[in-house]
Amino acid sequence: xxxxxxxxxxxxxxxxxxxxxxxxxxxxxxxxxxxxxxxxxxxxxxxxxxxxxxxxxxxxxxxxxxxxxxxxxxxxxxxxxxxxxxxxxxxxxxxxxxxxxxxxxxxxxxx
Amino acid sequence: xxxxxxxxxxxxxxxxxxxxxxxxxxxxxxxxxxxxxxxxxxxxxxxxxxxxxxxxxxxxxxxxxxxxxxxxxxxxxxxxxxxxxxxxxxxxxxxxxxxxxxxxxxxxxxxxxx
Numbered sequence: 331x332x333x334x335x336x337x338x339x340x341x342x343x344x345x346x347x348x349x350x351x352x353x354x355x356x357x358x359x360x361x362x363x364x365x366x367x368x369x370x371x372x373x374x375x376x377x378x379x380x381x382x383x384x385x386x387x388x389x390x391x392x393x394x395x396x397x398x399x400x401x402x403x404x405x406x407x408x409x410x411x412x413x414x415x416x417x418x419x420x421x422x423x424x425x426x427x428x429x430x431x432x433x434x435x436x437x438x439x440x441x
Numbered sequence: 442x443x444x445x446x447x448x449x450x451x452x453x454x455x456x457x458x459x460x461x462x463x464x465x466x467x468x469x470x471x472x473x474x475x476x477x478x479x480x481x482x483x484x485x486x487x488x489x490x491x492x493x494x495x496x497x498x499x500x501x502x503x504x505x506x507x508x509x510x511x512x513x514x515x516x517x518x519x520x521x522x523x524x525x526x527x528x529x530x531x532x533x534x535x536x537x538x539x540x541x542x543x544x545x546x547x548x549x550x551x552x553x554x555x
Contacts (some may be wrong), residue, residue, distance in 0.1 A: 334484075363543075370450070372531060373485075373544040422482060429475065430543070432484040 332356055336421050336433035343411040351436050353421030359431070361424045362404040363388075365434060366417040367435075373420060379404055392433040396409045411440045443468045445534045448547035455554045460519040461502075462549045466531035467513060474515045475533040476506055479548075486532065491515065500525070525551045 337352045353362065360381050365373040375388030377396040385396045393415060395407045404423075409417060418440050424428040449464040464474060473492045477485040491538025496508040503524075506517045513530060532546040 365545075370547060371545040375543070409499075422485075429487055429490055430477075430485075432477075432486070434484045435482075 332422055333431040334416050334423055334431050336419075336436050336438060339434065341398070343408075343438065344441060345412060348407070348409050349423075349438075350408075350412065351419055352373055353404045353406070353423075353433060353436075355404075355421075355423040355431070356402060357423060357431065358401070359423035359425060360399065360401075363422045363424075363430070364394070364404065364406045365420045366390065366415075366423065367420060368417050376406065376419075409427050411438075413440045416440045443472070443534055443536065443544050445532050445544050447495045447530075447532050449520045449549050449551045450507055450520075450547065450550065453552040453554060454522050455522055457521050459525065460522045460551065462515070462517040462532075462551065464517065464533045464546060465513055466515060466532070468534055468536060470536040472536055474506075474508060475535070476500065476504070476517050477531045477533060478553075479531065481528070481531045481539050488517070488530075504548040522553050522554050524555070527551055532545045 334355045363378045364376040367373050374390045377393050379385045379398040382401040397405045419436045421433040424430045444461045444467045447463045454481040475490045476488040478488050489498045491498045491508045499505045504519045529548045531548050
């Protein structure tokens with residue numbers, strides 16, 4: 331039982347490049363989330379999903395897209411990376427009681 | 442509307458002394474409250490949670506928190522700090538009204554002095 335895994339762990343992009351972050355969970359959770367963590371700001375919700383085939387915007391969705399084609403996977407895409415998107419990205423999944431299980435994070439640097 | 446405020450951005454205590462990390466919340470509904478811990482370069486791990494059962498909640502590693510509705514607080518305590526407790530701590534509030542209504546505090550960095 332791996333829990334929540336994230337791929338890749340680190341990435342450096344140049345401005346304007348695109349990339350996809352993969353989140354996978356093996357706990358059969360319905361809800362999945364993408365957050366970004368910046369110093370002094372806690373975690374901010376980018377997008378979330380309440381089930382396979384559904385996605386919704388969170389607090390800071392601009393510049394990101396997501397897809398949930400399979401229940402166990404939640405993809406976060408950056409179409410045209412900007413330096414403001416330099417951050418640590420965390421994926422989480424949960425049962426309905428909202429106790430979240432987090433992945434180890436992806437550290438992204440955009441130059 | 443929901444919000445959560447962690448009253449201290451940094452707390453420093455000596456090893457073996459008590460720890461108090463303060464959290465106040467605001468919620469239109471009956472909230473669920475959580476404390477998570479994040480060690481350096483790691484993901485977040487659940488310490489404890491309150492979901493309308495007992496108001497005094499015990500968590501892992503000797504931590505506990507008390508839900509006080511009248512004070513809208515959910516402070517995290519530990520009787521005796523250990524060096525391994527040095528980490529970032531996040532207070533989180535959520536309700537059942539919407540999956541997106543999970544609000545994180547800005548975090549409190551706990552340092553432990555030898």
